[in-house]
Amino acid sequence: MKNINFIIKAISLVLTVGVLLVYSGFAAKHHSSLKAHEQAVAEIEAHNAEVLRKLNEAPAGKYKDGEYEGSARGFRSDIKVKVTVENGAVSAVEIVSADDDQAFFDRAKGVIDSIISAQSTEVDAVSGATFSSNGIINAVVEALKTAEG
Amino acid sequence: MEQNSKKTVRSGEQLKKSRRTHALVRAAVQLVFFIAMPGAFYAGFAGIKSIFGSISAGTPIEMNGFIWALVLVAAFTILFGRFFCGYICAFGSFGDLIHWISGLVQIKLFKRKKQFELPEKASKFLRILKYLNLAFIVIFVALGLYAKLRGANAWDVFSQLTSLSFRFDGLTVGIILFVAVIALMAIKERGFCQFLCPLGAFFALLPMLGILRRDKDGCIKGCSICKKNCPVDLQLEADGFSNGECIGCDKCAAACPRANLAHPENKLIKYELVPVLIKAALFFALGSLIGLCRFF
Ligand code: SF4
Ligand code: SF4
Ligand code: SF4
Numbered sequence: 001m002k003n004i005n006f007i008i009k010a011i012s013l014v015l016t017v018g019v020l021l022v023y024s025g026f027a028a029k030h031h032s033s034l035k036a037h038e039q040a041v042a043e044i045e046a047h048n049a050e051v052l053r054k055l056n057e058a059p060a061g062k063y064k065d066g067e068y069e070g071s072a073r074g075f076r077s078d079i080k081v082k083v084t085v086e087n088g089a090v091s092a093v094e095i096v097s098a099d100d101d102q103a104f105f106d107r108a109k110g111v112i113d114s115i116i117s118a119q120s121t122e123v124d125a126v127s128g129a130t131f132s133s134n135g136i137i138n139a140v141v142e143a144l145k146t147a148e149g
Numbered sequence: 150m151e152q153n154s155k156k157t158v159r160s161g162e163q164l165k166k167s168r169r170t171h172a173l174v175r176a177a178v179q180l181v182f183f184i185a186m187p188g189a190f191y192a193g194f195a196g197i198k199s200i201f202g203s204i205s206a207g208t209p210i211e212m213n214g215f216i217w218a219l220v221l222v223a224a225f226t227i228l229f230g231r232f233f234c235g236y237i238c239a240f241g242s243f244g245d246l247i248h249w250i251s252g253l254v255q256i257k258l259f260k261r262k263k264q265f266e267l268p269e270k271a272s273k274f275l276r277i278l279k280y281l282n283l284a285f286i287v288i289f290v291a292l293g294l295y296a297k298l299r300g301a302n303a304w305d306v307f308s309q310l311t312s313l314s315f316r317f318d319g320l321t322v323g324i325i326l327f328v329a330v331i332a333l334m335a336i337k338e339r340g341f342c343q344f345l346c347p348l349g350a351f352f353a354l355l356p357m358l359g360i361l362r363r364d365k366d367g368c369i370k371g372c373s374i375c376k377k378n379c380p381v382d383l384q385l386e387a388d389g390f391s392n393g394e395c396i397g398c399d400k401c402a403a404a405c406p407r408a409n410l411a412h413p414e415n416k417l418i419k420y421e422l423v424p425v426l427i428k429a430a431l432f433f434a435l436g437s438l439i440g441l442c443r444f445f
Binding site for chain 1: 188191192195198199200202203204207208209210213214215217218227290295296299312313314316354355356357387388389390392393439440441443
């Protein structure tokens, strides 16, 4: 048959992409129910923490509320971040300045979500963008040093 | 076929000129991409890792910048053959530079008549390694073990160099591998591409529409000039499985006395170098769009 190799390769490609799409669809469903569950748990925990704080009249976390800046070396540049602490917890991390390659850096920003949801800087770097994401993590560590009470 | 027997035979002078022009244009395109998009191959392969990383974590595959880079290089390869490898990939271009320097050293310094060539049999065998390398990496990522290998690869070292960042802490194993890869590319033209590159292995498995086609009936009997000029020792078949190994350098096409190797688009545009520039411009535009260019 003519073009048999081409056809085999084309079919394998279509099958692979198909399998990945089906997987992604299922994972998305599973993931959203998981997220909803996690959010419910987080809300309850936040409520509990608030109640405890009011009872003890003391801050819940080890950080003082406020905004703190820190910087660390990224892939090609220094990354500067602004960390917001609310009710003793890290509520937001904003990139103030960075000059790493955009495709890598966009990806690296994923660690911000990890840091906020884990309330810790002991999170894994984003694979493929290790230098940029470690830069963000280290910058947050620097910022939080000044936030410690 | 009737028309083929009428095909003109290019004279030695014409061939020399054709090879020269092709080599110059190719080097110029490679230089531009080396400066502007040295991370393209890295981002494309990070796309593959990102897919298997998601699977490992059980999360849906998100369309991040890396996956767009993967889609771009894969789409280019399906449409045009491995044009990306031949003209754009900074690591491949780096390999060409090393091999060229190695040739100069061997001939000028050590007075050898010809640059050393690896026997075809050895190459054919070593090619298999890259598929194993790809499988190994994908499995490691899927098992969530890849993070442990951080820095233990030649590409991390190379991207530190091209990004002018020069941070080599934690890259000792990577540096050793990088030096080994340089040695390999000095011995064998595009040795890394042919034997080890996991992205190249992925490309070789893709169906390719725009790959060079050899019009077998129009060939000179017993001729194997294209094969002798090919870094991969290929004589392209109409539909051979190993056509995927072709790194898209177009060297064979520039050297064929009958101009008997052509991309489909060459039928529309007479002058071979115009499609090359169009393809390069297209990649530049799309690559810049998804953030691969270091200037925009
Ligand atoms: S085989 Fe790999 S290293 Fe070689 S040019 Fe292609 S992508 Fe680049
Ligand atoms: S160089 Fe290759 S394609 Fe051209 S005539 Fe000889 S065998 Fe045929
Ligand atoms: S010389 Fe070899 S690798 Fe280059 S385009 Fe021709 S067949 Fe492909």
